[in-house]
Amino acid sequence: MSPQATQTMRLVFLGPPGAGKGTQAKVLEDRFAVRQISTGDILRANVKSGTPLGLEAKSFMDAGQLVPDDVIIRMMRGELAGGESFILDGFPRTIAQAQALDETLASLSLPLTAVIMFEADRDTLIARLTGRWTNPRTGRTYHAVFNPPKVAGIDDEDGGPLEQRRDDTRDVVVERLGEYDAKTAPLIEYYRKTGLLVSVDGLEPIDSVTSAVLSAIDGPAKARP
């Protein structure tokens, strides 16, 4: 049985940049009453409007490095209080962030229902990220070769211009993947111990990954009503 539109889901999407977390989060957000909380999108919006948070985060983001834990944890506390169902896309990215998330969710009595690990090999990630075009207004992404928009440089949905993210250049991508290996990959073991971790193959076509995510959600979500 696939999840109902009203089913509560509190998910962490884990995996390296370019593995398809944001794409799948948007598919689920469109289909179910679930909010995508993307730390990357929130940070980029803050950089764009020049808030103190954006100014603090910008240099780290441009260099492909993680923004310090205290900044991210402060930012996320407010976001999490807002709802029953959510998909965390790009958070947590360190053990300290995962521990802070556990504490916050425990205090709100909102336990996670599943952690989805998106698997992908390094060469594919580099190819995906360096060919990626993003709608800066919605965060929706395309790929010049693998998932092109109908008209080059234009978003299919809102008809506005697409941009290449500053941190999707090759050098910065390599730095981001290094940060993932050093600081985020240890979360796989952290979440494996909770019994909530399920892996999906991020290299499959978008629809197949969605099906895999939905069956993954059904498993742990059922076990923890």
Ligand code: AMP
């Ligand atoms: P993303 O859009 O998820 O690839 O994130 C873009 C950039 O935002 C990352 O390379 C980091 O600089 C920063 N960032 C996003 N989420 C986090 C996080 N949970 N912890 C630290 N930095 C983050």
